[in-house]
Every structure is written in structure tokens, then in C-alpha cells.
Amino acid sequence: MLEDTELFKQAREASATAYVPYSNFPVGAALVTKNGQVFQGCNIENASFGLTNCAERTAIFNAVSSGVKTFEMIGIYGETDEPISPCGACRQVLTEFCPDEMPVWLFSKTGDVKKTTVGELLPYHFKNLT
Numbered sequence: 386m387l388e389d390t391e392l393f394k395q396a397r398e399a400s401a402t403a404y405v406p407y408s409n410f411p412v413g414a415a416l417v418t419k420n421g422q423v424f425q426g427c428n429i430e431n432a433s434f435g436l437t438n439c440a441e442r443t444a445i446f447n448a449v450s451s452g453v454k455t456f457e458m459i460g461i462y463g464e465t466d467e468p469i470s471p472c473g474a475c476r477q478v479l480t481e482f483c484p485d486e487m488p489v490w491l492f493s494k495t496g497d498v499k500k501t502t503v504g505e506l507l508p509y510h511f512k513n514l515t
Contacts, residue, residue: 391461392417393492397438398461399425400487406430412469413462414440416448419455423447441475445482456483460490468492468499476507 392415400413407430414426426444430437438446441461449454459479463469468491471479479489485504492498 389498392458392460392490393462393496393498394426395423396460396490396492399427399444400462400464401427403427404429406408407432407434409498411464412440413463414444415460416441416444416460417457418448421457421473422453424451424453436457439472439475441471444514445478449482454482456487456492458488460492462492462494464494466493466495466497468497471506473507476503477510480507480510480512481502487488 389503390396395415398413399415400411403411405411405428412428422459424447426440426447428440429443461469463467470491470501480503483503485502487503489501489506490498
């Protein structure tokens, strides 16, 4: 299992590839699989703001499109003074692919960290019924 310092490094590294010409607000995510593989994601903006994709969803979609659907933890990094939290859409996508008890590490640019879980981020979420 990756330690939180390595997870911080991976998530911060992912933020460096963000495409953020409108907000100038890079975010990075590092999604760790059950076998220790890391899938990174960054936010990717679009002039039509509704088509923007967040770092967390980019990481999950990257993993799923590579055939991986079992995850151990995710770290999310933002250029913020306090640990950054995922948006509602990202929380719902996390619940689709990750167990409620999966750790979610939220990081700030100063290295502050908040540890939570998928279930704590979005209680009473829609469940996959299949």
C-alpha cells in the first residue's frame, strides 16, 4: 500500500498536467488499484464549462478504460490552503466503482491532509443495482 506521502506526490504530480486555461486551478488525483498500480488524473477544462472533467473522474475513467475496476484508495490534490474535496459528480462516480469504506485522502498545497472515505463523502448515494 502506498503511504500518504507517496500518494500526495502522485496526486500533486498529476495536477501538473491539468488543462486549466479558464480557472487556472489545477487539480490532480492518484487512484490506487488493489494490486498497487496508480492511475493518475487531472482536471481538463473546456470553453463549454459543462464539458469540463474533474481529476477524480479522469483517474477513474483512465483505470476503467484500461480494464481495472478494483481500487484501494484515492488521493486528491489541489492548489488550495485547505485539503480539497471532490465535487458531487465525482463523489457519485466514486461510489459507482469504489466500496464505501475505501480511503480518500484530501491534500492541500501545504501538505495538510484530511482522510475520509467514499461513504462519508456521499452518504445515501445511488447504488449500482446490477
